[in-house]
Amino acid sequence: MKLTIDRNELLKALLNSSKVARGTDQVLNNLKLDLFEDKLEVTGSNGELTIKTIVPRYKNDRALFRDVLPGSILLNAKMFTEVIRRMDDNEVSISIEDNSIAKIRNTKSMFNLNVTRAEEYRELDFSEEGVHIALNKNDFVDAINQTSFACSIKARAILQCVNIENDEEKITFVATDGSRLAKKVVPYQSEERFIVNINQKNINEVVHTLSEDDETIDMFISDRKVLFKMINCVIISTITTGEYPNTRNIIPHNFDFRLEVNSDEFLKALDRIVLLSIDRENIVKLTMTEDEVVLSSKSQEIGDAKEVLQLFKYNGGRLEISFNVNYVSQAIKALKCQDILLSFLGEMKPFTVTNKNDENCVQLITPVRTY
Amino acid sequence: MKLTIDRNELLKALLNSSKVARGTDQVLNNLKLDLFEDKLEVTGSNGELTIKTIVPRYKNDRALFRDVLPGSILLNAKMFTEVIRRMDDNEVSISIEDNSIAKIRNTKSMFNLNVTRAEEYRELDFSEEGVHIALNKNDFVDAINQTSFACSIKARAILQCVNIENDEEKITFVATDGSRLAKKVVPYQSEERFIVNINQKNINEVVHTLSEDDETIDMFISDRKVLFKMINCVIISTITTGEYPNTRNIIPHNFDFRLEVNSDEFLKALDRIVLLSIDRENIVKLTMTEDEVVLSSKSQEIGDAKEVLQLFKYNGGRLEISFNVNYVSQAIKALKCQDILLSFLGEMKPFTVTNKNDENCVQLITPVRTY
Structure with a gap:
């Protein structure tokens, strides 16, 4: 295997795939390079999430690599990425000798890195099977951004997932940690049905991996994996098995108390008032009448704020x-709008935080007792 | 005590002095505010270093504060700074009631912070005594930047100091950790002599505190402390007692081997080559002949580089x-110039790194044995 390749394009691929290249299984500390006449594939995996980044041979008629002898090899992800990052020529040549050493060269630098045979990597299933969305x-x-933050970080595996399911007309994304719930509905017509739970870390990584060039994301959802297909990148994620809590009828309606606030002002007030909520961590009180709306907090040792x-x-x-400031702040930030509506049923009933002008995203928060 | 003050100016003073406001002595977690008709002084201290920041009443004819009732008080540094940081009006009013509560107000926010009486703070000696430079x-x-990085971080207290002394014509700054030494000479005529050792953390903090407005720094060096005086800021540092190692004749002359390199190119090469210096941490080899200069490193497990x-x-x-890359990189970076001269006496003799065109700063480095 050998090639001479544009350093920047190679580096981008290495950085993209090496994000996940680690694991207790030593072989996962490697990147797998598969070189064909028409493309270079760089694959990294942590066992849960696998990212394959593709460097096409030609991009807008420019050759990104040349002098190709196809082949496959494993290279230590960290070391290889750092070597390429620190090289400063436009091009770098890589040739594998005796399946044991990668010679990496430009005009100034000569690196000889020990390699591992490609056959020692895990078998990966990149088949595009299951429901296609x-x-x-x-x-x-x-x-994802409006729901995944509400996942639990520590609780049982199923609550660390974003639950995604569809019917004929829409896809519904739900995340909950037991104290709050985030729900987003995206209109989407499909004849095939699916229900899947994807760990928030995995699904957030997919979001981070999307590039400016991507306009669409193709998902292939099967019983064993979800495959995400983008321009020059394919990601496969394991799915989490188990019954997701039934959240279908959990969001209340017909509220008795409705507060409209400005997102910026409310967030800044929360950010200040939380400073004094030391005795009960992050809990502040909201007092509403038609004449005045006041946030307050109190610490025996430090003082109080209003x-x-x-x-x-x-x-x-x-x-x-009374509520946890983090829950309300994160919910408002996720909505990404100025006109926020908070709707209440009573002092101890879960309340909703929504965009006043859009009902497709609902944030539900359980309050705490006021002292 | 009370005043209404420009929020930004107050915040700058709080941030400047609260950098050091902490210590095992609980009272040091406070800032001391001393309000006079013509200025507000904000003092923070960790016992070793004390920073007093001054907000003058008038700056370019603009009043920075008004409605003054002079007085002194202690306020929790972190909490007070965070409250003022998060407030978003241009002005904030502070009034102390019963020596027990600070009422902090703007149009939206009302904070009541518990305070401590000023008398409970440590006595501080701001007298301008000793040799004046x-x-x-x-x-x-x-x-400072060209020497303090060479101080030891862990060794005995005296090696954690920058040693500063003068004679009739110059001031000499020296730092060493035993394996390398940095020396800078600044021409300065004085009839008074001083020798002082200042912990690198303290002297670096003085450097960080200097503002764009400062053109000169006044130092008052006595047996008990060093006082640094700048525009609107006074810092006092403890001094470290003990005999500093005699470094006067340690720097060799009459070198047999002289290598001139370009700073950028050499630093980048070091940055790459160090990747493979895993077996002997950060040690690389430099091989010089009149035809070729090569840097190399080798790791049994990972590979080698040239x-x-x-x-x-x-x-x-x-x-x-052979040498430690960090020592050489830091020395070159400290010199801040393109034409670097490395001068050698032999394989196991300390070598110098200097600016080819300026002899006032010398970096001395002990090599290690080549294998």
């Missing part, structure tokens, strides 16, 4: 409710 | 020498 990139990114909102509209009687 | 700011900054310099000039016979 082709989602607009922005819809996909929004759906924030008076300037921009608000409130319908309902006087209501006091 | 007025150094150009850039000379001072260069001298860098051929393009830009160099070498006088002397063939020489092989």
Whole structure:
């Protein structure tokens, strides 16, 4: 195997695939390079998530590599990526000798890295099987960013997942850690049905891997894996088995108390008021009447704080409710809009945080008792 | 005590002084505020280093604060700084009630922070006593940046210091960790003599604290402390007692081997070659003849690497020498110039790294044995 390749294009591929190249199984510390006449494939995997990045031979009629002798090899991901990162010529030549040494050369540098035979890597299944969904990139990114933060980090594996399922008309993304829930609906017509749970780390990595060039993301959802297909990149993720909690009828309706706030002002007030919420970690109190909306917090040792909102509209009687600032801040930030609606049923009932003008995303939060 | 003050100016002062406001003595977690008719002083200390930042009442005819009732108080440094950082009005009002609560207000926010009486703070000696030196700011900054990195981090206290002493014509700054030494000479005429050792952390903090407005730094060096005086900031540092190693005649002359390199090229080559110096941590080999200069490194497990310099000039016979890359890289970076001269006496003798065109700064490095 040998080639001479554009250093920047190689480096981009190495960085993309080496993000996941590690594991208790030593062989996963390698990247797998598969060189064909028309493309170079760089594959990294942690066993749960596998990223294959493709460097095509030609891009806009420019050759990205030349002097090709096809072949496959394993190279230590960290070391190989660092060597290529630090080289400063435009091109670099790589040739594998005796299946044992990779000679990496440019005008100044000569690196000889020990390699491992490609056959020692894990077998990977890149078959495009199962239900096929082709989602607009922005819809996909929004759906994940508006839900995955609400996954649990520590609880049982199923709560660390984003639950994705569809019916004839829509795809529904749900995440919950037991204290809050995020739900996003994306209109999408399909005759095939699927339900799948994907660990938030894996699905977030897919979002990070999307490039500017991608307009669509193709998903192939089977019983054994989900395959995500993008321009010059394929990702396969394991799926998490188990029954996801039934969240279908969990979001209340017909609220008695409705508060409209400005996202920026409310977030900044929360950011200040949380400073004094030391005794009960991150818990602050919201007191609402039609004349005044006040956030407050108190610490026996440090002092107390009060924030008076300037921009608000409130319908309902006087209501006091206490909540975890992080939950509400993250929910508001995920909505990415200025006009936020908080809807309440009572002091101890879960409340919703939504975009006043869009019902496709709902953030549900359980309050805590006010002292 | 009360005042209404420009939030940005207050925040700058709080950030500047709170950098050091911490210690095992609980009272050091506070900032001391001393408000006078014409200035606000904000003092923080960790016992070793004390920073007093001054907010003058007027700056370019603009009042930075108003509605003044003078007084002194202690406020938790972290909490007070964070509250002021997160407030978003231009002005903030502070009033102390009953020596027990600081009421901090703007149009939206009301914070009540518990305070401590000023009398409970440590007594601090801001007297301008001892030898007075007025150094150009850039000379001072260069001298510290070109030496302090060579201090030891772990060895006995005296080696963690920059040693500063003068004679009639110059001030000499020296730092050494036993394996390398950095020495900088700044021409400066003085009739008074001093020798002082200042911990590198303290002296580096002084460098960081200098502002764009400062052109000169005034130092008052006594047996008990060093006081640094700048525009709107005074710092006092403890000094480290003990005999500094005699380094006067340690730097060799009359070298047999002289290598001129380009700083950028040499640093980049070192940065690459160090990747393979895993078996002997950070040790690489430099092989010089008049025809070729090569850097190399080798790891049994990973492989080997070789860098051929393009830009160099070498006088002397063939020489092989091995050294710690960090020492040489840091020395070259400290010199901040393109034309670097490395001067050798032999394979196992300390060598110097200097600016080819300036002898005021010398970096001395002990090599290691070549295998």
